[in-house]
Amino acid sequence: MRLSLIALALGSLGSLAACADDILDSDESPADDSTATLSIGGPGTFCSPRTDTTIVNGGLARFAPKAYVDPSTPTTLELYAVTTSGVSARRFYNKSWHSWRSYGYNASVVPAPGPTAGVGSNGWDAALTVLPGASGKRDLYFGFWSGSSGGVARDSIDLTPSGVGTMTGISPSLGYMSTVTGAAPGGSESVFGTALPNSVLDTSFATLNLPLERIAGTTPSLITQSGTMSPEQIVGPGGAVSLRRNPATDATESIYLYAGDMLTEQQDSSGNWKPFLTDIVTMKLGAASWTSLGAPRHDFQGVPTPGMVAAPPFAFGFYWGDPNAGGTAQLNVFATARDAGSYQYRLFGRGMSNGSLEPDWTEYGIPPTVGTDESFALTTGMIWWDGARYASTLRENLFGLTAGGKLIEFYWDGGSWQWGQVIANTPDGGTFAALSSAVIDTTGYKRLSLFVRSSRGTIYEFSYTIDNGVWNGWNWTNLSVLQPCDIYVF
Numbered sequence: 296m297r298l299s300l301i302a303l304a305l306g307s308l309g310s311l312a313a314c315a316d317d318i319l320d321s322d323e324s325p326a327d328d329s330t331a332t333l334s335i336g337g338p339g340t341f342c343s344p345r346t347d348t349t350i351v352n353g354g355l356a357r358f359a360p361k362a363y364v365d366p367s368t369p370t371t372l373e374l375y376a377v378t379t380s381g382v383s384a385r386r387f388y389n390k391s392w393h394s395w396r397s398y399g400y401n402a403s404v405v406p407a408p409g410p411t412a413g414v415g416s417n418g419w420d421a422a423l424t425v426l427p428g429a430s431g432k433r434d435l436y437f438g439f440w441s442g443s444s445g446g447v448a449r450d451s452i453d454l455t456p457s458g459v460g461t462m463t464g465i466s467p468s469l470g471y472m473s474t475v476t477g478a479a480p481g482g483s484e485s486v487f488g489t490a491l492p493n494s495v496l497d498t499s500f501a502t503l504n505l506p507l508e509r510i511a512g513t514t515p516s517l518i519t520q521s522g523t524m525s526p527e528q529i530v531g532p533g534g535a536v537s538l539r540r541n542p543a544t545d546a547t548e549s550i551y552l553y554a555g556d557m558l559t560e561q562q563d564s565s566g567n568w569k570p571f572l573t574d575i576v577t578m579k580l581g582a583a584s585w586t587s588l589g590a591p592r593h594d595f596q597g598v599p600t601p602g603m604v605a606a607p608p609f610a611f612g613f614y615w616g617d618p619n620a621g622g623t624a625q626l627n628v629f630a631t632a633r634d635a636g637s638y639q640y641r642l643f644g645r646g647m648s649n650g651s652l653e654p655d656w657t658e659y660g661i662p663p664t665v666g667t668d669e670s671f672a673l674t675t676g677m678i679w680w681d682g683a684r685y686a687s688t689l690r691e692n693l694f695g696l697t698a699g700g701k702l703i704e705f706y707w708d709g710g711s712w713q714w715g716q717v718i719a720n721t722p723d724g725g726t727f728a729a730l731s732s733a734v735i736d737t738t739g740y741k742r743l744s745l746f747v748r749s750s751r752g753t754i755y756e757f758s759y760t761i762d763n764g765v766w767n768g769w770n771w772t773n774l775s776v777l778q779p780c781d782i783y784v785f
Contacts, residue, residue: 342780349378350775352752357421359729360746398460405448422475426484436474445471467515478537480548486510496570528554531607532674538612550580553610564638564668571603591632591643591656602632606672638668662703671697677734700726725749
């Protein structure tokens with residue numbers, strides 16, 4: 296109980312509150328997750344909840360907070376976020392949120408945190424990737440611009456109470472790489488991205504060579520290409536899946552990549568030109584070439600016609616049963632495409648089971664209340680079991696955004712796919728700017744956590760819990776608010 300002696304040594308509530316705030320920044324989850332809460336004062340000058348202005352910053356709205364649940368500590372959820380002071384982390388354990396800890400940034404490696412505005416500007420890219428590092432560390436990757444040159448920063452976070460972040464600069468093959476997705480089968484981490492600022496489709500870059508890039512640890516390389524495939528493989532969140540494709544024969548996991556291909560543009564209903572992709576491709580990492588999955592098709596005047604793909608595909612993998620006991624592997628990929636004969640966007644999906652790909656795309660229609668010519672894309676999702684793992688009903692909750700900043704949900708209820716919630720605004724009145732998700736999935740306690748950042752920069756958790764059989768519906772938690780006088784003692 297390391298805090299009590301410090302508290303006794305302080306002579307005023309003001310000093311106590313200030314010290315409490317500092318201590319909170321270094322709080323860590325103990326090995327057994329046992330903790331108590333000590334309140335050192337009620338609401339007042341020093342103890343009133345306050346907004347953390349390093350987090351709530353509209354300029355950082357597109358920086359999605361990223362979560363990670365370590366399989367070795369499945370009841371602890373870690374959340375990482377870019378703030379104006381650098382990289383910060385917060386943890387959820389013992390069924391409650393604990394305080395932020397700032398790891399800062401290294402000014403000699405990266406510029407000050409801030410959104411990129413294109414080639415030649417200073418700032419960070421919005422596509423943070425979090426992977427499990429060696430010896431209990433976490434490796435965070437993000438692209439950045441620095442004047443006329445670019446690069447990627449890798450911040451290796453030490454999770455111990457006295458640990459720090461060690462930042463390394465990496466120079467990708469093309470000079471810049473937006474890091475948007477990654478996987479770490481067997482501890483061999485890989486991060487993927489393209490030379491597009493903020494990973495956003497932009498036809499002003501259509502004349503550039505934009506092959507998919509990879510960083511393995513700190514080693515950059517280009518993904519192998521062959522044949523007549525275009526040099527524009529554009530990956531998005533969910534573009535890399537780590538899976539034993541056939542558990543009966545595959546002893547280890549492999550990485551499967553899913554990307555959009557061939558950047559082009561077409562006009563919308565108002566005559567404005569918008570960027571699109573014309574194909575969806577896949578590759579097992581290490582293979583010699585990409586395989587085309589084709590563009591999803593919608594019937595137009597009775598003829599199945601390929602649509603224009605509006606964003607990189609979103610893919611995820613899971614097992615219907617324990618893979619070590621022969622459980623079936625499943626991989627699903629989703630893409631949004633605009634009708635060939637109208638300006639309506641629709642969701643399409645395609646699956647793979649034990650190495651066999653479904654013959655064609657399945658159409659899932661349009662999210663409720665989403666109108667004509669309003670693009671959308673799924674970008675994050677949670678896979679969980681409503682009881683014991685592999686012995687109950689498997690559930691999936693996927694989320695995405697519309698072009699106008701609405702939150703959409705698409706979920707598997709155990710028997711079929713359904714459209715769920717469409718939410719227009721965040722609790723602070725802004726629109727939805729960035730998403731990520733994670734799930735605590737134990738037999739007795741489950742927490743589905745969707746993390747959002749509003750257009751005003753506020754970070755929220757939208758959570759659903761099942762606690763010893765009691766189901767509690769979706770609730771908002773503002774993670775940008777500090778409680779200066781609550782100290783977590785362990």
